[in-house]
Amino acid sequence: MSAQEALFPPTSLTMIDALADPSSPRWEQFARIYGPIVFTLARRAGLNEQESEEVVAAVMSGFAQRMRSEFQVDYSRGSFRSYLRTVTRNEIGNVRKRRRRAGAPLDGVDVPSDADDPVLHWSDVERRERLAECLRRLRHSGEISPRDFEAFEMFALRDMSAAEVAAELGIPAKRIYSIKHETIRRLQAINRQIENEFGEA
Amino acid sequence: MWFRRCPTTEQLDxxxxxxxxxxxxxxxxxxxxxxxxxxxSLLAEKHVLDDLRQATATDLNDARREQIVDICRDAARGTPKDAHA
Incomplete structure (x- = not known):
């Protein structure tokens, strides 16, 4: 796979249709974004790691079956996302009911804020997961050197100063700023591509 | 201190x-x-970085994300979760 293909996998408006085939590479693109979203929301709703995995599996299994049968793509209404939200909410609710019947408390983080509607913050989580996927694609693309990528992470994500990063990696401090701007521009371009694949978050 | 000329990009940053x-x-x-x-323009970049920091500050590291992708793939194909064990 070329660097260009790694950054911008070939897509078309049939992206969602292609998900009817779980062996399709499209599934991986889909799963890399939506799997972590479902998992994160399940954890925030107070489910433990194993229960959250079960929710992910149930949602994805149901979605795959639906895609193979009657699901109709409607980009204008983002129907696949609406479907995922509903199924995620239901599956989290099912686990909670089991928990309550068993008398077990919820143990996730942020339980009070998301307890009423576990998918309330879907859009925020999706926006962030897309960026995480952008970062992953960029890292594996070869479009940016490992050293520059590390410089970006240290400076932009771990709040090290330009002087500290420069000293540690042997890069001029001025260059650290350029790396940050270039990397953000690349991430934004990848994010636009993901919007083409799945619509706006 | 004041600027006789415009601040550098780094100073604005x-x-x-x-x-x-x-x-x-x-x-x-x-x-x-x-x-x-x-x-x-820099504020727009900062907004992206704020989201990115939150995305990378969760307990979902790269290895865990890969596991979740595997779960999705197996679920979609109808493969039992422990089939790879």
Whole structure:
């Protein structure tokens, strides 16, 4: 796979249709974004790691079956996302009911804020997961050197100063700023591509 | 301190990254449209970085994300979860 293909996998408006085939590479693109979203929301709703995995599996299994049968793509209404939200909410609710019947408390983080509607913050989580996927694609693309990528992470994500990063990696401090701007521009371009694949978050 | 000329890109960058720190850039901006535009652009970048930090600060590291992708793939194919064990 070329660097260009790694950054911008070939897509078309049939992206969602292609998900009817779980062996399709499209599934991986889909799963890399939506799997972590479902998992994160399940954890925030107070489910433990194993229960959250079960929710992910149930949602994805149901979605795959639906895609193979009657699901109709409607980009204008983002129907696949609406479907995922509903199924995620239901599956989290099912686990909670089991928990309550068993008398077990919820143990996730942020339980009070998301307890009423576990998918309330879907859009925020999706926006962030897309960026995480952008970062992953960029890292594996070869479009940016490992050293520059590390410089970006240290400076932009771990709040090290330009002087500290420069000293540690042997890069001029001025260059650290350029790396940050270039990397953000690349991430934004990848994010636009993901919007083409799945619509706006 | 004040700027005889416009601040450098790095100085503008530091101003946007650390708004809590007193910075002479703040006094320069009302007088310079070009620098205000540059700061607007940097603020948009900062917004992306804030989201990115939150995305990477969860307990979902790369290895865990891969596991979740595997779960999705197996679920979609109808493969039992422990089939790879």
């Amino acid at each position: 530091d101003f946007v990254a650390h708004p809590e720190v007193e910075n002479p850039v703040a006094e320069h901006l009302p007088k310079c449209e070009e620098c205000r535009a540059a700061v607007q």
